[in-house]
Amino acid sequence: MTDLLNQLVTFIGENPTLANAVVFLIAMGEALFLIGMVVPSTVVLVGAGTLVGLGKLDPWPIFIWTMLGAIAGDAISYWIGHIYKDSIKSVWPFSRYRTLVERGEAYFLRHGGKSVFIGRFVPGVKAIVPGIAGMVGMNATRFTVINVTSAIAWTIVHLGPGVLAGTAFGALGEISGRLATVLGIFLVVLFIAIMLARWLILIVLPLYAGSRTRIVARLAQRKSRFAKWFARMLDPAHPRSAGMLVSATLLLVTVPVFVALAAAISPDNGLQRADTAMRNLFQGLRTPAADEFMTTMTMLGDGIVTSIVACVVIAYLFIRRAWRRATGFLIAIAGAAVFVPLLKLLLHRARPIDLYTGADALSFPSGHATLNTVLYGIIAVLVAHDRSPLVKAGVFSVAVALIGSIAFSRVYLGAHWVSDVIGGLAFGTAMVAAFAFVFGSIHNEKVGRWALAGLVSVTMTVVGSAHVMRNFDSGLAMYQPVTPTVVLSRQEWLGEGWQDLPAHRIELNGEREEPLILQWAGDPDALARALAPDGYVPAPAWSLATFAGFLAGQTPPEDLPALPRIQNGRGAELVLIKRDGDLAETPEEETGGRWVLRLWPSQFRLKVDGGDPVRIHVGSLIHERILRPLNELSTPRADRDLPHDGENPLPKLPGVVTRTRPDGSSVVLGGPAIAPQR
CATH class of the missing domain: 1.20.144 (Vanadium-containing Chloroperoxidase; domain 1)
Structure with a gap:
């Protein structure tokens, strides 16, 4: 899990142009007239600030592009209001949210020119006030000065917490990557929950004020006491209707x-x-x-x-x-x-x-x-x-x-x-x-x-x-961590114990996926060495360069990273791939496919004479076809969860034994922990 997050952060950090474009568009979209009410700028910008604090992004480009986006969004909203004036209330789509426009107008009239500065920090009115300033004829020069100064302050407020958090995560990561990951997950969950609550209170309810008015009108026409009571409770004019x-x-x-x-x-x-x-x-x-x-x-x-x-x-x-x-x-x-x-x-x-x-x-x-x-x-x-x-x-x-x-x-x-x-x-x-x-x-x-x-x-x-x-x-x-383990002797494992290990990979959503056809006791690297003569090599690590391989139409299958797969909440400890030649059948499939072998840790251990029990791993071997849509992309797609006879190298490894499950499928048991005893 930690490795996956590190790869994601590294990828974003190695592609700063994309990050600059994202923060510019998000900051601009957040300020667009009405549209900005549903743009999740805070989440994205805090995330960008966190990457700055982690040292993955340069601070000045991110700051400048965020500020420019905020300035551009407010400027566009201002000129929309300036062009349409008061008629904007009858122009679609603004006519559907007339209540919000009137609310922003009242806010501007109450606070005057300073509402452009203050409003940028107030959820629910930040995407309305610039347009209102244009509607009421605020001087363009004065608006621009306030727009620029408020954009600078707004950018600091939104990026600052992320920068501090990223710096703290970076320090924690030097101490413990797992601690930084847990803290990050915890804060993200809390942040999303809080933002949803604020979004519901400050944006969703005002956004649907017009719909509530129509519902109230229909309910008020009914003779039922409950309908009339419900109409009073939902009436936007009622202080407790929301x-x-x-x-x-x-x-x-x-x-x-x-x-x-x-x-x-x-x-x-x-x-x-x-x-x-x-x-x-x-x-x-x-x-x-x-x-x-x-x-x-x-x-x-x-x-x-x-x-x-x-x-x-x-x-x-x-x-x-x-x-x-x-x-x-x-x-x-x-x-x-x-x-x-x-x-x-x-x-x-x-x-x-x-x-x-x-x-x-x-x-x-x-x-x-x-x-x-x-x-x-x-x-x-x-x-x-x-x-x-x-x-x-x-x-x-x-x-x-x-x-x-x-x-x-x-x-x-x-x-x-x-x-x-x-x-x-x-x-x-x-x-x-x-x-x-x-x-x-x-x-x-x-x-x-x-x-x-x-x-x-x-x-x-x-x-x-x-x-x-x-x-x-x-x-x-x-609450000390309890890792359930089952220790088996060699005789128990080879006898009946192998049936207690999972037969299929379990996703995080609980679904059973591809069969697990290998149980390996001992060092996973020993398996990599044993399969090397058959052409199996370690899968490329995720990076910007290897990710770019998916965007090119001629990338060989062995140069593409393997997509992450989780087995019962655990990441793979070993991933090997082998190109299987040209299997193309259509022009969209140019260079065939590959075999991907993954090995995950299990809760089972094997007793070893004169030493500590060693972990038993479980593994799968699936086939992926590399699709080439329009010869511009390379897309792995799993088309077989099991190898045919003659395609499976596992039964040929030295010192392994094969067992048959009740459904007729086979599983190979092996590893350095048992090979010397055969």
């Missing part, structure tokens, strides 16, 4: 997701195989430093901490005489606390590792993910209630970051399967959405939002810190 819409949408999405996951649980299906593959992936990335951080995060979500925080919130709400919200909060927390163990007992799914006793020893759904989502999700709803979109986005960003960190720690530490955590997040989100839907319209209960936020922060900090400091050592020992 929250009601979000709550209803989340309920419609999260409940089916949770039900589907619960229904899919069985001992041997695609979901379980996918969970196992993901667990193996994270187990291979664990480091002591990351273990300490993730143990701390998971302990902040322990039952003792969530219980005390929940009790403090309930007491506070009752003291403030927010009777209905306090009752709803109590029902939601108690309901989740009762539902999780009951469902665990019903489904009886085993955890990846042995933890706890009773119902807590079972796995689906994750109690940490469920209860913390309900607790901090409802607190976020109470604190953000009736606040501005920016405040709501900030509050929910903090909640998502905390919940996501706790949920991620459960997967990283191996305490839960990925589907357990997703199921817990889905059920918890559904509970939060139901609370917001039922209690969001209450306006006559004064909660004291910032007092509640401060109380929760202090309680969690004090209780969580005390819990972590007191129990950290035992928690760290509890």
Whole structure:
């Protein structure tokens, strides 16, 4: 996994012209009138800044091209507004988003010329204000000065965090590549979750204001009381209509997701195989430093901490005489606390590792993910209630970051399967959405939002810190990495044990792929040396030069890197290729194909006399045809998962034995660990 990420970063760093073009187009698209509301500039630019910090991209070209893109986007939007003036509200596609245009116009009139500078940093209006400036006749020279200065500041703000992160990752990479990879995955997951929450609050809801108006008009015409009530709740003029819409949408999405996951649980299906593959992936990335951080995060979500925080919130709400919200909060927390163990007992799914006793020893759904989502999700709803979109986005960003960190720690530490955590997040989100839907319209209960936020922060900090400091050592020992291994003697392996090893490659999504026709005990390089006389050579490493081979129509098959394939969450330790000659049948297939042999580590070990057990690897041998569309590209396509008789060199290796599976397929057992004993 680390090698794959390193290859990706290296490829981007070796192609700076492409990176410059991407940041220019993204920065320009982000500023285009209305279009910029759906352009993910932040994600791309933070990523570019990270590559700068890693030393893979030169900072000045990236900075200049990002700034020029921002300037160009605002300038285009300005001249669109300048040309169309007020008639822009009736011109497609702007007429579909008349509400957004009017919102931007009001923002400009309220803040004047400085809105061009400020608006660039405000989601929801940044893609509208420059066009409005042109509509109202702002002087072009003045606009250009503000445009350029704001673009410089905006570029620094967007690239700066990535540069700092990249510099930190680079330093961590010198210490531990795996630690840098885990931290990178963790931050990317959190970043995407936070950006989705902000995107929903600041962009999606305003974008669909016009559609909501039409729906409300239709509902208002109906005589049903429910239709009229629903129309009032969804009315864009209603201060709580956006929250009601979000709550209803989340309920419609999260409940089916949770039900589907619960229904899919069985001992041997695609979901379980996918969970196992993901667990193996994270187990291979664990480091002591990351273990300490993730143990701390998971302990902040322990039952003792969530219980005390929940009790403090309930007491506070009752003291403030927010009777209905306090009752709803109590029902939601108690309901989740009762539902999780009951469902665990019903489904009886085993955890990846042995933890706890009773119902807590079972796995689906994750109690940490469920209860913390309900607790901090409802607190976020109470604190953000009736606040501005920016405040709501900030509050929910903090909640998502905390919940996501706790949920991620459960997967990283191996305490839960990925589907357990997703199921817990889905059920918890559904509970939060139901609370917001039922209690969001209450306006006559004064909660004291910032007092509640401060109380929760202090309680969690004090209780969580005390819990972590007191129990950290035992928690760290509890979550120590457990790598399940099965040790076989030579007699056991050659007898029946070989049947326990996987017969097919398992993808990260849990699907069974090509057959695994080789089990190799010992050094993979010994296999490479044994197959060298048959023409098998190590596959080229990924680089800009080898990647360019896919873009040329005459690249020999042996010069193309092998596409990465994962077996049960693990990357291949050995990849060999052999050209098999000219197999072309059409003008689009110019130079034939190749054989690709891959070898992956397994959890099985073989006892060796006088030494430590050696790992048993599993391998596949597939055929790829190299397609040549229009003689301009070289595209490998697997067309056979098994070699025919006479094409398989494995049974001819010295010291190997062949076994037949119940389905009639064969598997070769070999390696230096058994060859001397034959």
